[in-house]
Amino acid sequence: MTEPLGEIGRFAEPSLFILASLGEGPKHGYAIMTDVEAISGQHLGPGTLYAALARLERRGLIEALAPEDRRRPYRLTGLGATTLRTQLEGLSDFAKTGLRRLEGAS
Amino acid sequence: MAAIARRRAGSAGPVEHPPALIRLYPAAWRARYGDEFAELLASRPPSVRDRLDIVFGAIDARVHPQRDPNDASETRSPGDRTIRALLVLAGALLTAWAGLGASQMQPWDSGPLPASSEAMMNLAWLAGFLASIVLCGALLLLALLYDRSVGPSGAVGAVLLGSGLLFASLGGGMLALGMLGVGTALFSWHLRGRLLGTAPAALLVATTTAVIVAFLAFLAGGGQDPRILLTLLAYGPTWMIVGLALRAPAPLPANA
Numbered sequence: 001m002t003e004p005l006g007e008i009g010r011f012a013e014p015s016l017f018i019l020a021s022l023g024e025g026p027k028h029g030y031a032i033m034t035d036v037e038a039i040s041g042q043h044l045g046p047g048t049l050y051a052a053l054a055r056l057e058r059r060g061l062i063e064a065l066a067p068e069d070r071r072r073p074y075r076l077t078g079l080g081a082t083t084l085r086t087q088l089e090g091l092s093d094f095a096k097t098g099l100r101r102l103e104g105a106s
Numbered sequence: 107m108a109a110i111a112r113r114r115a116g117s118a119g120p121v122e123h124p125p126a127l128i129r130l131y132p133a134a135w136r137a138r139y140g141d142e143f144a145e146l147l148a149s150r151p152p153s154v155r156d157r158l159d160i161v162f163g164a165i166d167a168r169v170h171p172q173r174d175p176n177d178a179s180e181t182r183s184p185g186d187r188t189i190r191a192l193l194v195l196a197g198a199l200l201t202a203w204a205g206l207g208a209s210q211m212q213p214w215d216s217g218p219l220p221a222s223s224e225a226m227m228n229l230a231w232l233a234g235f236l237a238s239i240v241l242c243g244a245l246l247l248l249a250l251l252y253d254r255s256v257g258p259s260g261a262v263g264a265v266l267l268g269s270g271l272l273f274a275s276l277g278g279g280m281l282a283l284g285m286l287g288v289g290t291a292l293f294s295w296h297l298r299g300r301l302l303g304t305a306p307a308a309l310l311v312a313t314t315t316a317v318i319v320a321f322l323a324f325l326a327g328g329g330q331d332p333r334i335l336l337t338l339l340a341y342g343p344t345w346m347i348v349g350l351a352l353r354a355p356a357p358l359p360a361n362a
Binding site: 028029030033043045046047048049050051053054055057058067069070071072 | 149172
């Protein structure tokens, strides 16, 4: 059973970006921040990044790995991967429906 | 943060300081994320926009702490939340009382108050009276729920402090001031390190002492010393800070 990211409130969108970034493999905070900028074009501030990371970790969607010096990598849990897949499939369906309607109208 | 301290002690290179903005976060958050957050800020120095984002992040971490549900020491019971809410409410009412009183205060020898000022002064008195009832209730609840955490002396301090405030609002005079002083000393001493950090406990002692001293000066000056208003204006926010800083109780050590 997956927990909808909507329950994370205003951190839902940054959380989805973070999950998508970690879908590629474990990353630490700075790597997540730069990757999110690359894949979404959105700047993720440090405060927002860690507020979202704390929420995702608290909900068991990501987990922290052993620190590498002062950097601590995070990785998706099984629940996190399932949640990410559900969210992305929902967005994909939504995008397909929107595009189909747009094509029907033109 | 511990790693930063270690580096400070052991490194021959430039001394690293944790960015000041991290100190805005609560201690529990810093213990968990402080090192990696400091590393992130070192890797990518924050812009003005990022600094603002960090300030909002720190506020969020204080308002919505993401605690581990399996850690019993971090759970907050309905009793904790009620006491915190009552203390903050009492602090807000005390602030309203002092603020209203100060705004309507006429020059000390200008004769009777106009009717509008008198109404506002009555409103201020009502706010002060309600504040003392709410504060007394919160402190009694704290003494009842946490007597094992703060010990008998801490519980007695809470009761003395609460009843002293209520007594003072009813014009209890010197006896009320005595209860307030002794109660605050016991309360702050026994809650410090258990339910309260050292800084808010010290703040409570400092502002209460200032209120008592200013009140004595007020009485000695025949009701002509306006400094009491300044101390009262600080007393309400102090209780709001104490309410916000109150943490879940830790049990007394076995030999206490």
